[in-house]
Amino acid sequence: MKETVKIKSKKLNVFYGEKKALSNINLEIPERKVTSLIGPSGCGKSTFLRCLNRMNDSIEICKVEGQIFVDEQNIYEKNLDPVLLRARIGMVFQKPNPFPKSIFENVAYGPKIHGLANSGDELNNLVEVSLKKAGLYDEVKDRIDEPGTSLSGGQQQRLCIARAIAVSPEVILMDEPCSALDPIATAKIEELIDELSKNYTIVIVTHSMQQAARVSNQTAFFHMGSLIEVGKTEDVFSMPKEKKTQDYITGKIG
Amino acid sequence: MGFWSFLIIFCFLSFYIHWYGTTKALKINEDITKGSKLPSLPSYYGTYSLLWLLLPSSIILICWFFFKPYIIDIFLKESIPLNLVDNFKGNPSMLIDTIKATNPEKIFPGTNPLIIDSAAYYQTLTTNSDSYVFLLVLVVGLISSLVSLRKVSTFFRARQAVEKANINLLIFCSVIAIITTIGIVFSLIFEAVRFFERVPFFDFLFGLAWSPQTAIREDQIASQGSFGAIPIFTGTLLITLVAMAVAIPVGLLSAIYLAEYARPTVRKTFKPILEILAGVPTVVYGFFAAITVGPFLKDFVSSLGLSMASESALAAGGVMGIMIIPFISSLSDDVITSVPTSLRDGSYAMGATKSETIKKVILPAALPGIVGAILLAISRAIGETMIVVMAAGIAANLTANPLEAVTTVTVQIVTLLVGDQEFDSAKTLAAFALGITLFFVTLLLNLYALKIVQKYRERYE
């Protein structure tokens, strides 16, 4: 079976002011698969990820050249509304960032601003389903009106995932979602990623080679702003084609 | 010994003691037979002995400063000849005051020679006693610092001792600040209690009429005066409300603009300008209100077919609001910009627009801080005097109509205390009762505001 390509970047160059952060990135991200981005610190993984939902727009000095296609549509086209794009492409950040609102309001935030629920019941239902999908429902069902910030770090991160999936995005971008979490919370999130990949296209940035190997189907290795190698995760880890990739996964550079 | 010679000797002594302590420590360090060196640097031993010079000296001087009048009075009383006391018309304390007020070099003709003698004695007493005390200070200081130097040994850590002394000095200074404040409050309370002996507490707090003119002389024909503070409280409330109605929306919206929409260069220019506005003396705002805004509003309102006094709560409150804008906008701007970027990013990543993000995430997150800023601004408005004196008048009207003249607590305090006063009339004491009320209201507002601001800080730190 041939994989459908969900996102495709073409000749992508990104600059921060004068400084080139990404050069000539051509990468295809398959639909309903997990793609992990690995590479040493500062190589441009986060920059690439933030290009995919145009979060870089809010950084004034950031300039993007080239094209990124989501479902064959160039998202850097002039008349594309980044706000609508972001509703289709959710994002989970490195540090859990629940809003200072109740758990319920956190999850209901997206559906409310996009008018996804027509009634209170529908909204309740949507929140419940999202929390269930994020594997958080059983832990918080009795304290749904308490502030989201009162949860533990791992729970907060799953709350952020629930918040992201509440608007039924097609893609979920995750930037080192487990770097602030302990191994048990990490294991839970990894399980969740596995589960979510049945329905969503997931792109995850990670510093942990083990994590990339465990959760992803495809791995892309970045180095100093360039895409060095991309391929099936097993292939990249067991027989990398490039010397740099080999050096990185064996710990020689990083 | 005069004051200046004392000061010079004291400075020399200080330098000498510091130097002496340091050299003594250096010598011990050089003395190899002792085996080990001192645990602190030599200069710390100098500082340590200097502290033992300063501490007893300052204690003696401070005590002398406070008790000198009493001690001198005792000596003076002893010395006054009995027949002078008998001949003097008036009570003994007045005699003492007369003696103190007499200058033996410039006497009025016909002054009792016994009084002149006593006055001369009083003068020598004052100067001599100062000399003795200065001498005492030098001797005691010298002895105590020399004694302290005996402690210098390899077991004594002067550095820690100096550190401790530093901390105590800091504590002492902050305690002075606190004690002064408490002193002010107590003097307010004390005077206010005297007022409430004349005017019942509840008449003051709930009375509806305020006309504080009491008869100054027994035979004067004047009203009894009534001290119902309600018209003043409502006047204050009315002006504060008008001021807030101007300051809150304008201040808050400009803060949102500055924090969220303005380019960094615009923000960098506008914020200091706003903060300078906060530093304009209130008198300037006052005449702006009285001369420009008041008449303008009056013309405008009468063109609408309403009547308006030339002094009005609207003009005063409006200008006060303008004065407070920078206060609210600057604080709110700080609060809004300190909402973490991660929250903004979180909201944008959900597909929210900028204004949705501001309304639903940033403002709720910043709300406690903004409320704190508003409460501080309110207590500022309540305490404001000059603008109200100039633009709202001094007539205590019980009204909720901002077009009429009203008066505020602070303005009444000023009018009660300006001009000829008799210090125990109810009229004068009323100022203290108003003052203490004002103090407690603003204190509560500030405490509440601080608590809210603190809570807000805790949430993100």
Ligand SMILES: Nc1ncnc2c1ncn2[C@@H]1O[C@H](COP(=O)(O)OP(=O)(O)OP(=O)(O)O)[C@@H](O)[C@H]1O
């Ligand atoms: N807002 C910014 N302004 C200027 N330069 C930036 C900005 N963000 C990133 N950069 C630069 O772009 C390059 C790539 O940064 P990026 O954050 O994408 O790296 P990364 O691979 O995510 O690193 P890490 O693993 O440490 O998160 C870095 O050299 C960084 O200094």
Ligand SMILES: [Mg+2]
């Ligand atoms: Mg990164």
